[in-house]
Amino acid sequence: MIRVVLPQPLRTLARVEGEVTLEVEGAVTQRSVLDALEARYPALCGTIRDHVTRERRPFIRFFACEGDLSHEPPDAPLPEAVATGAEPFLVVGTIAGGSGQALVTEGR
Amino acid sequence: MSGVRVLVGTRKGAFTLTSDGKREKWDISGPHFAGWEIYHLKGSPADPNRLYASQTSGWFGQIIQRSNDGGKTWLQPGTPPGEPTTTPQGLPKGESNKFVYDTSPETGKPLTTHQWYDGTQHPWEFKRVWHLEPSLKDPDTVYAGVEDAALFRSTDGGKTWQELAGLRGHGTGPKWQPGAGGMCLHTIVLAPGNPNRIYIAISAAGAFRTDDGGKTWKPINRGLRSPYIPDPTAEVGHCVHRIALHRSRPNVLFMQKHWDVMRSDDAGDSWREVSGNLPSDFGFVIDVHAHEPETIYVVPIKSDAEHFPPDGKLRVYRSRTGGNEWEALTKGLPQRDCYVNVLRDAMAVDSLDSCGVYFGTTGGQVYASADAGDSWAPIVRDLPAVLSVEVQTLP
Numbered sequence: 284m285i286r287v288v289l290p291q292p293l294r295t296l297a298r299v300e301g302e303v304t305l306e307v308e309g310a311v312t313q314r315s316v317l318d319a320l321e322a323r324y325p326a327l328c329g330t331i332r333d334h335v336t337r338e339r340r341p342f343i344r345f346f347a348c349e350g351d352l353s354h355e356p357p358d359a360p361l362p363e364a365v366a367t368g369a370e371p372f373l374v375v376g377t378i379a380g381g382s383g384q385a386l387v388t389e390g391r
Numbered sequence: 392m393s394g395v396r397v398l399v400g401t402r403k404g405a406f407t408l409t410s411d412g413k414r415e416k417w418d419i420s421g422p423h424f425a426g427w428e429i430y431h432l433k434g435s436p437a438d439p440n441r442l443y444a445s446q447t448s449g450w451f452g453q454i455i456q457r458s459n460d461g462g463k464t465w466l467q468p469g470t471p472p473g474e475p476t477t478t479p480q481g482l483p484k485g486e487s488n489k490f491v492y493d494t495s496p497e498t499g500k501p502l503t504t505h506q507w508y509d510g511t512q513h514p515w516e517f518k519r520v521w522h523l524e525p526s527l528k529d530p531d532t533v534y535a536g537v538e539d540a541a542l543f544r545s546t547d548g549g550k551t552w553q554e555l556a557g558l559r560g561h562g563t564g565p566k567w568q569p570g571a572g573g574m575c576l577h578t579i580v581l582a583p584g585n586p587n588r589i590y591i592a593i594s595a596a597g598a599f600r601t602d603d604g605g606k607t608w609k610p611i612n613r614g615l616r617s618p619y620i621p622d623p624t625a626e627v628g629h630c631v632h633r634i635a636l637h638r639s640r641p642n643v644l645f646m647q648k649h650w651d652v653m654r655s656d657d658a659g660d661s662w663r664e665v666s667g668n669l670p671s672d673f674g675f676v677i678d679v680h681a682h683e684p685e686t687i688y689v690v691p692i693k694s695d696a697e698h699f700p701p702d703g704k705l706r707v708y709r710s711r712t713g714g715n716e717w718e719a720l721t722k723g724l725p726q727r728d729c730y731v732n733v734l735r736d737a738m739a740v741d742s743l744d745s746c747g748v749y750f751g752t753t754g755g756q757v758y759a760s761a762d763a764g765d766s767w768a769p770i771v772r773d774l775p776a777v778l779s780v781e782v783q784t785l786p
Contacts, residue, residue: 292426292451296467326467330451334489342450376450 285316286371293331293374297324302371311366313345314357331374346373393786395741396461397749397770398442399757400429400779405444407462408770414747414761417770423465424456431522431736431779434461438530439783443549445520445535453519455487455535455549468549486551490517490535490543493554500560505539506568515539515559522736524579528586536576540567540593542605555605558591563610563627570594570630570649571695577735578634582641582658590644590659595620595630598646600659611659615648632675633735637684645687645714647677647735652689654714665714670701676738680763681746685713688740688748688764690733698753699730707750709764723767724758731756736779743784751777 287303294300305319314337321328328334331343337357339345344353348362348370364370397408404422423429424446432444440461446454456465468487492515493499507513518538526532531548541559543552558576567574575594582588587604590611597612610626620628630649637643646653646662650673653662666672671691680686687710693701700706704727707720731754741747748764751757755774760767 290450292448295425296451296454325469326454328486329453329488333452335491340450340452 284368285311285319285365286368287316287320288371288373289327290374290376292376293327296326296330298326299324304368310358311361312358313352313355313361316361316372342377342379344375344377346375347371393743393784395743395747396434396439396783396785397739397757397759398432398434398462398779398781398783399751399774399777400431400444400736401751401755401775401777402428403775405429405432405446406771406774408757410770412743414743414759419771420462422775423462424454427454428519429778430519431781432456433523433525433781434783435525435530435533436527437525439785441525441530441548443523443525443533445523447519453488453490453517455520455523457487457549468545468547469551487549490520490537490552491554492517492541492559493556498556499554500556503564505564505574506566508569512565515541515564517541518573521575521577522579524581527581527583534579534581534589536579536591538573538575540574540576540596542576542579542589542591544605555601557601557606558599558608561599561608561610563596566625566627567593567596568628578631580634580636580644582636583638584641588641588658590634590636592631592634592646594632595649596627597629598631598634598659611655612662613660614655614662614664615653616651617649619649633677635678635687637679640684643684643713645677645679647674647689649673649695652677652714665710667710667715667717669708669717670706674733675735676733676750678738678740678748680748681740681742682744683711683746686711686763687714688738689717690738690750692732698732703728703730705729705731705752707748707760707764707767720760720764720767722765723760729754734778736781737777739780739782741782741784747782749780749782751780753777 285305394411399406404425406421410417427446430445435441442458444456457468504512520535522536524534535543542555578592580590592598599608600611601608615629616623617629633647642658644655652666654665655662674692705724708717710717731752738750746763748760753776757770758767
C-alpha cells in the first residue's frame with residue numbers, strides 16, 4: 284500500500300480528505316504511483332503531470348523521506364519506506380507558484 | 392417575477408449573486424472553487440441552468456467545471472461523482488481539462504512559433520482558458536479561448552475539446568505576440584442569426600472572423616493604429632482588449648483596443664475611432680445596452696502603465712450615439728482616491744426592461760446599475776480581485 288499526500292487544492296478536486304492510499308502493482312516508481320493515482324482519481328489528470336508529455340508540471344514538487352525527488356527519473360524506484368507504506372509520497376505545490384503566476388497575469 | 396444571476400470570477404474563487412427584477416437585494420453564494428483563479432464563467436443562452444467555468448492555477452493547470460443546476464452544484468465533465476472514473480478499457484475519463492493543439496495532418500496545423508516579448512520566436516504552449524462562450528442554441532456546445540492563443544470547441548458539454556486549428560494556422564502566427572497578460576484569446580463573439588460567423592480577439596494579434604464555422608479565418612483589423620508595433624497599421628499585431636455587439640445588429644461591432652475605442656459597421660472589415668471626448672481611451676471593457684444598439688459603455692483607465700481610473704475617479708462612460716459623444720456616469724461610484732482596474736471580461740448587461748449594467752474591479756467590488764448606468768451601488772465590496780462578470784436574466 285502506497286500513501287500519497289496531496290496539496291489541499293487537489294484533495295478538493297479529488298474529493299478526498301487526508302492521505303490517499305493506493306495499490307501499485309510491480310515496481311514502485313513516480314510513474315507507477317502517479318498512474319495509479321490518476322486512474323483512481325481521473326479529476327487529477329493534467330494537474331500534476333502534463334496531459335501530453337506526462338512530465339511534472341513546473342510548480343509541482345515530489346518529496347519523500349525528507350528528500351526532494353522532483354528531479355529523479357520517473358522510472359527510478361522510490362525509497363523502500365515509500366514502497367512499504369512506512370512513509371508517504373508527497374505531492375507539493377511550490378511556494379513560488381503564486382508570485383510567478385501574478386507576474387504573468389498582471390494584464391488580465 | 393423575473394430576476395438576474397450575476398456570475399463573478401475572481402482571483403480566488405467564483406461567486407454567484409442573485410436578485411429579483413428590482414435588483415436591490417442580493418443573495419451571495421461562494422466562494423466556489425476557493426483558492427483557484429476563475430478566469431471566466433458563463434451560462435448557456437439555451438439553458439440558463441447550464442453554466443461553464445474556467446478554473447485555473449499556476450500550480451495545477453486547467454480545470455473545466457460545469458453546472459447543470461444554475462451553479463448550486465458543479466462537476467468536472469467526464470468525471471461525474473458516483474460514476475466509474477475509468478472507461479471500460481480502464482483508461483482515465485478525466486479529459487475535460489485536456490486542451491491539446493491539433494497538429495494532425497487531417498484537421499490540424501503544425502505547431503509553429505509566435506513572437507515572444509523580446510521579439511524572438513517562441514513555441515506555442517497551452518497555459519489556461521481565458522474565456523468560455525456557450526453556443527447560442529445548444530447547451531452542450533461551448534467554445535474556449537485559450538493562452539497561448541487558440542480556439543477550442545466542445546460539443547459534449549465540456550467533456551472533450553477540439554481545436555479549431557484554422558485560426559492558429561492562418562499563417563500570421565509568427566507575428567502574434569503576448570500582451571501584458573500573456574498571448575491569450577480572450578474574446579469570442581458568436582454572431583446572432585449566423586451560426587457560421589464567429590468573431591474572436593487576441594492580445595496581441597488583433598481581431599479575426601470566420602464565416603465558415605471556424606475552418607478558415609481572416610484578420611479584421613483595417614483601420615486600427617497601434618504605435619507599439621513596427622507598422623502601426625499592420626494586418627496583425629494589435630492589442631485588442633474586447634469586442635461587443637448588440638444582438639439585433641450582428642454586423643456592428645464596438646471595440647476597446649489597448650488605446651482607442653473603435654467601431655465597425657461592416658462586420659469588422661473596417662474600423663473607425665469613436666473615442667471622442669473620453670478622458671482616456673485606454674481601457675479593457677466595452678458593452679452594449681440590451682435594448683438600445685447605439686448605447687455603449689466603457690470604463691476609461693489612465694494608461695497601459697497606470698492601470699487605474701484617471702484622477703482617482705471611477706467613472707463609467709456612456710455614449711448614446713454609438714461613440715464619439717460620451718457622458719460620465721458617476722452617481723454611486725467612488726469619485727476620489729480610487730485606484731482599481733476593471734478587467735476585460737468584467738462588464739455585462741442584463742436584458743430586463745430597464746437594462747442593468749454590472750462591472751467588477753480588481754479591488755473586489757461588483758457594482759450594479761438597474762437604470763442603464765444612471766446610478767450605481769455595490770452588490771459586494773470585498774471579494775478577491777474580480778476577473779470576470781457575466782449576468783443571466785432569469786425568467
